[in-house]
Amino acid sequence: MSSEIIKDTIEASLEFSKQQIVNFVKKFRDRKLAFIEDEKTIELAKEQYESGESKFYHRYIHDKKLLFLVGMGLTLRKVEENAEKRQNLRSKLFNKYKVEGLHVAEFVQNGILNRYNSILLELVDSIEDLEKQIENVLKNIEKYSLFVQGRDRIGEIIRRTINITDSHSPTIFVISGEGSCAKLLGDNVKKIEDSLKRYSLEKISTSNREILFFKLSSILNN
């Protein structure tokens, strides 16, 4: 047995005495103590909660559920380098908040909401209007965005894009994809752009992500 394993075994068998437990529980009930497992988990969550971005959204989003999902999106961004953890957390979000909830979190995680807001700022005429529009896009995420999945083909993506934009005429419509989906979008930007004549395109490309912002030309020109 290596010394590392022995050390782990010893540490893993740390025992609390009965008196220690009684003292802990008394302090806990007085709200002076908390029990945690991995300190890093708390630190990461605190970092996210105290971030400027989180504070910004606390100021402009008043719907508790949306604010919660925005927080989850910021948290997902913090763990995105850890593929296993990221997948595990995405599954938890999907199981509880369904695909719409996951998409709201992804909208935030991928930085789409930040860019979306900066485009909105050019269009709104008051803080109230900005707040209303942010909440509206998050509450109706499927009318304002398309998250490309691994199995999607370009014809299907274009068909769904036309359906959504024709039905709802969103001022800003976002298509995003990661990994192989990013490549698919990147290779077919022209085709998608040609199918959305009423919109002008702004593209954000990173090594693993392609995000297409389509802005309704008539609104932007007014």
Next chain:
Amino acid sequence: MEIVSLKNVSLNSKILLLKELGYNSDGEFVLDKKGNKLLDRYFDVPVRVENMVILPGSEIILDDNELSISAYLEEFGNVF
């Protein structure tokens, strides 16, 4: 606030702690006061004794993951 890490604490001590708080365990999961598996407040997953956090606010026992802790902070603020 004082923070006690349960990371290297024995299963037996964790179960004694849960019992002192009025909960129990089947050796794997946290059981509530009625003997049912306790579900994480935010994500409805059963909480494992080996991966639990116990936080102030009506004795909140959560699965130790970033989303649940973030959700707790959203609800109760930064109590740490």
